[in-house]
Amino acid sequence: MAKATLVSLAESLGVSRQTISNVINAPHRVKPETRLRVQSAIEQSGYRPSAAGRQLRTRRSMNLGIRMMPVVDGINGSILDRFLHALTEAAQQDGYRLTLFCADSDADEIGQYEELLNVADLDGFVLTGTHYGDDRTAWLLDNDVPFAAFGRPWSSIEDPFTSRHAWVDVDGGAGTEQATRLLIEQGHTSIGFLGWPVGSGAGDDRRAGWRRAMHHARLATKGLDIQADDGVAAGALGAERLVEAGATAVVCASDSLALGAAAKLRQLLPEQKTPVVIGFDDTPVAAAVGLSSVAQPIEDAARHIIAVLTHHLSGGRDGGDKPRKHLLLEPTLTQRTPYSFSSI
Amino acid sequence: MAKATLVSLAESLGVSRQTISNVINAPHRVKPETRLRVQSAIEQSGYRPSAAGRQLRTRRSMNLGIRMMPVVDGINGSILDRFLHALTEAAQQDGYRLTLFCADSDADEIGQYEELLNVADLDGFVLTGTHYGDDRTAWLLDNDVPFAAFGRPWSSIEDPFTSRHAWVDVDGGAGTEQATRLLIEQGHTSIGFLGWPVGSGAGDDRRAGWRRAMHHARLATKGLDIQADDGVAAGALGAERLVEAGATAVVCASDSLALGAAAKLRQLLPEQKTPVVIGFDDTPVAAAVGLSSVAQPIEDAARHIIAVLTHHLSGGRDGGDKPRKHLLLEPTLTQRTPYSFSSI
DNA sequence: ACATCATATTTGAACGTTCATATTATTGTA
DNA sequence: TACAATAATATGAACGTTCAAATATGATGT
Known part of the structure; x- marks a missing residue:
């Protein structure tokens, strides 16, 4: 029939x-x-x-767009996988679908917004990788396009909690602070931070957490703050400098850095038994080699992003409680004992 | 205006x-x-x-569906990231978009097909994770739904190259064969295989490649074929049994297994200098710890999947050459020297 | 019994496109 | 020049839905 x-x-x-x-x-x-x-x-x-009939009449597609960022490291790919999965699942529950698109640059991404809004009537977007001076959020706000960002709006002047747009983020600073405190409790007094060059929002935030914990414990930080590009080799190099500066433990801005640092410390300070390097993101790499790492509740973040976005799209008539427009989630510290490095 | x-x-x-x-x-x-x-x-x-106007009239949406598999290991997540990115990019170039959906099971996935075809007029699907007795391909064929699979149709009786549906796969057996040959060239005569329990298409295929290389070199395989569930711990355990059986090198069905095996071999056979464990998938984990691994040309696979699917959807009138309906791609062996395990 | 009002249901039009067909313009041929 | 054949363009209808407005139904009060 x-x-x-x-x-x-x-x-x-x-x-x-x-x-x-x-x-x-x-x-x-x-x-x-x-x-x-x-x-x-x-x-x-x-x-x-029929979605087409509806869409034609209502100009809404029940589709949300998300950009596939170029694959850089790969090490964080697994995070993206979890994020995408959770987004898709949450969206599906609310009757929305996720549409992927590619863009080379932020400018290109804005071009894609126009295209997708125009031809496909996308109802909104999920933004990732927010940074200082992000053109995309400005454009979306100017054009009244609904969106929610994973990553707070980084700005030196404005309070993110007064931002005009919705965002969800993980409090990286709280994560590194917690990690640093753990190391202090374990007796370390000279703890280095191995992070990215100053200028990235998330990176500086993580650095600030370490600094807070150190100051709170009245520990010196001089020479213990290293800036390095992401990567295992850079992590090893940075750790070397930290050990020279007297560090006995290292908190890192990423698992890549941490992996390199862990290997280097194992080599330079073989007498230490406890884990003295803590990574960030709790990637499979960390799990695989038994590296402690700050874990982001990425599924929670994804669910909230969808919640705030769909709530807005339904005009608040979706029955559920109004989700917070700005949400900073607490990461947790996954503690592990070194695995591959010691005996199995 | x-x-x-x-x-x-x-x-x-x-x-x-x-x-x-x-x-x-x-x-x-x-x-x-x-x-x-x-x-x-x-x-x-x-x-x-307008996509909606078009879709309403033509009953085609220029949208392709792909299921987000539940996140299991995470270690392979990065592969998925690369795969998705390449799919999206290729699809975009051909004027198609990718729509994500979630499903708990194959049966649920089929339910989603019906739903998505019915309401969203999806033009086709990309299948992943094909296995023995896969209901999904049968359903899609029965219902004349265009699709292409990443993964050949696993069947003990039928030749995949006569399959009614399009597929692209990576010749895992060729990969493990190549890996095994390398180890033989390096002088190893007792090489173990650490793979998944018999019954999974891809797993058995990889095991067969190792076996071919061993037989070709007239080397014994007795006791050198270990079946283990995926995971680092299982890898270490399996490696232990292999060393007991006299193995001096191990070829693995995954990087997870390889990582465990590498650590164990390092411990049990510390005198060996060269990499004696070879993983599979060339995940970031392998790159991070300097583990040799069989690398799948996943971007090529993704591009071909889109090519064969869009060519079919356009009825062959898209100008390009007809892409092969069944394509087995050769993996390459990424050779590395152990990294974290030795000095940096 | 009748007007009034609220509730429940129906109708015509519109969203933007392509299909099938109709019309008009152009070319070739005798 | 006239006539057919073909190329180029135009028209009406349809795809399936929701909006806005119209109509029908029922309840209430006098």
Whole structure:
């Protein structure tokens, strides 16, 4: 039999298109009796409203866009996998779908927004990798495009909690602070920080957490703050300099750096038994080699992003509580004992 | 100014809707003169045909679906990231978009197919993780849904190259064979294989490659074939048994297994200098610890999957050469010297 | 019994595109 | 020049939905 449509269903039921449409979109307008009759007919016929018809009329597609960032390290790819999965699942639960797109640059990404809004009527976007002077958020705000960002708006002047747009982020600083405190409790007094060059929001935030913990414990930080590009080799190099400066433990801005640092410390300070390097992101690499690492609640972040976005898109009429527009999640420290480096 | 549509453009140009539609979809039908005139008007106005209007009429959405598999290991997540990125990029180039969806099981996935075909008019699907007795391919074939699989159809009776559906796969057996040969060349005569329990297509294929190389070199395999569930710990355990059986080198079905095996071999056979463990997938974990690994050309695979799918969807009228319906790609062996395990 | 009002349902139109067909312009041929 | 054949363009209808407005139904009060 042919696919059911509003018209075909209406005819077979002896009601009008609009009544069925109302049963689906505004049930309260329909008399309970007919509503039930229609609902069972819908179920029985397997009728599902056509996205195209809807979209044409309402100019909404129930599709959310997200950019696939160019694969750089690969080490964080697993995080993306988890993030995407959680986003997709949450979106699906709310009746939305996720559409992927590629862009070479932020400018290109904005071009894609225009294109996707224009041709595909995307309802909103999920942003990742926010940074200082992000053009994208400005453009989206200017054009009244709904979106939520994973990553707070980095700005030296504005308070992110007063931002005009929704965001969810993980408090990286709290993570490194916690990590540093753990090392202090373990008796370390000279703890280095191995992070990215100053200028990246997330990187500086993580550095600040380490610095807070050190200051709080009245420990010196001089010479213990190393800036290095991400990567295992750079991590080893940085660790070498830290050991020269007297460090006995290292907190890192990434698992890549931490992996290099761990190997180097193992070599330079073989007498130490406890884990003295703590990474960030709790990637499979960290799990594989038994490296302690700051774990981001990335699934929670994804769910909240979808919640805040869909809540906004439904105009707040989705029944659920209004999700917070700005949310800073606490990371947790995954503690491990070195694995591959010691005996198994 | 309001968004351009076929009608608004037609009016301002003094031609009919259909002429503009033809310029876009069947340029040869339009007189070169008008064609140019219309084309420049399209560019100047920034007109882009509405997906919804098109979809409603043609019942095609220019959207391809792909399932987000549940995150299991995480170690392979980076592979998925690369795969998704390449898929998205290739699809975008051909004018298609990628839609993500989640499913708990194969049966659920089939349910999603129905839903997505029905409501969103998805044009086709990309399948991953094919296995013995895969219901999904059967369903898609039965329902004439275009799709291409990453992973050959595993069957003990049928030749995959006569399969009714398109697929792209990486010749894992060739990879492990190559890896084993390398170890033989290096003088090893007792090389173990550390793989998954018999029954998974890809796993058995990789095991077969090792076996081929061993037989070809007339080396014994008795006791050197270990079946273990995926994971670092299982890898270490398996390696222990292999060393007991006299193995001096190990070829693995995954980087997780390899990582465990490498650590164990380092411990049990510390005198060896050269890399004696070879992993599979060339994940960031392998790169991070300097583990040799069989690398899948996953971007090539993704591009070909899109090529074969879009070629089919366009009915072969897309100009390009007909891509092969069944394609087995050769992996390459990424050789590394142990990194974290030795000195840096 | 009748007007009033709220509730429930229906109708016509519109969203932007392409298909199938109809019309008009152009070319070739006798 | 006329006539057919073909190329180029135009028209009406349809895809399936929701919006806005119109109509029908029922309840309430006088």
